[in-house]
Amino acid sequence: MAGTPNPMQAFGGRGPRGPRPAPPAAGKPGPRPGGGGSGRGGKRPQGAGGSGARGTAYPANGPLGRVLRVEHKISETKTTTLLKHQIGEEWQDVSAQANALIVLRRLSFEPVDGGTNPWKNHVPLHEWATRTGLGQDDGDGLLRRTLERRRSFLRRWTKTGAERRHVRRLRLTVEWRMVSGHGLQFGVLDNGLALNGTYGWPTLPGSTLKGLAAAGARSAGAETAQVVRALGGPRPRFGKDPRPTQEEHRSGSVRFLDALPDVDTVKVHSDVITPHQHPYYTGTDPQGPDAARSDTNAPFPGEHHNPVPLPFLSISGDLRVDLLGDDKGDLDLVATWLGEASEELGAGGRTTAGYGYFEHTDVDEEDL
Known part of the structure; x- marks a missing residue:
């Protein structure tokens, strides 16, 4: 690679x-x-x-x-x-x-x-x-049509299959700002921000939402069996429950679709973090980034080092999240775990600086 x-x-x-x-x-x-x-x-x-x-x-x-x-x-x-x-x-x-x-x-x-x-x-x-807005304000209504196609798919999905299928629709409202994908590196410049793979709009990938739900489940003290049933397994041990066995490898009952921006709400912001003593943290030894902590010749921390501005993009506003599953109870559990994570843990990077916290509200299924 x-x-x-x-x-x-x-x-x-x-x-x-x-x-x-x-x-x-x-x-x-x-x-x-x-x-x-x-x-x-x-x-x-x-x-x-x-x-x-x-x-x-x-x-x-x-x-x-x-x-x-x-x-x-x-x-x-x-x-x-x-x-x-x-x-x-x-x-x-x-x-x-x-x-x-x-x-x-x-x-x-x-x-x-x-x-x-x-x-x-x-x-x-x-x-x-x-x-x-990273291509959202396109003037031809592409975002509106995309959201309508998502609703049309959900309508058809709930009406197919031998058993009743359920959809849980959520609106995630960022309390201040959020940065997801901060560690992504593409091209010569590092513009780490999670973007939709088709349209380039800001998004929260389904994998991120699933990990967020798992973190919320742990924070809420959920039972391991519930987590494995809803999110799949094996999962790390929850509390004092036994570790899931090899036979418990399975897919979760809840499916996560990538979040999409809500119409006319998601704003993009240009932020910057300026770490001081940059040579101390990065080191000058070509053997690796940890040289500053292992090499006696590496630079010591000092206020004479120049600060290094590191720009990044963040977003604010509303994101639409859709959860699909065959068990309504599991969907309710996952929505609860997402709410726990949104209020207590945050999503994305720089949560200690106030980024990534949001409120979640239900969107009536009749809105499909």
């Missing part, structure tokens, strides 16, 4: 961690980062100025630089960053209809000021994400 991409080697040395050119003067084209020419994006487009502001345009790193670029319009008061894509001879804004899976995981750009702060490579991508 391939490891995490090395930004210093990505795109033939033209990745976001490579050497930075000096910012071009207003209205003048600058060289292509890492060497100009027509390859992989060609020459830097002409800068744009006017009204006391100066502008620069940077192609995307790699082959996408031929059709995608970022434009910075810098004035005395603020900097405006826009993603542009080429249609014919014109450059137009990348709209909310673009799939966030491509925008966040396949693109990287030079920093807004041409400097050496690698975290600024996230600026154009995160500004696009917060402005468009």
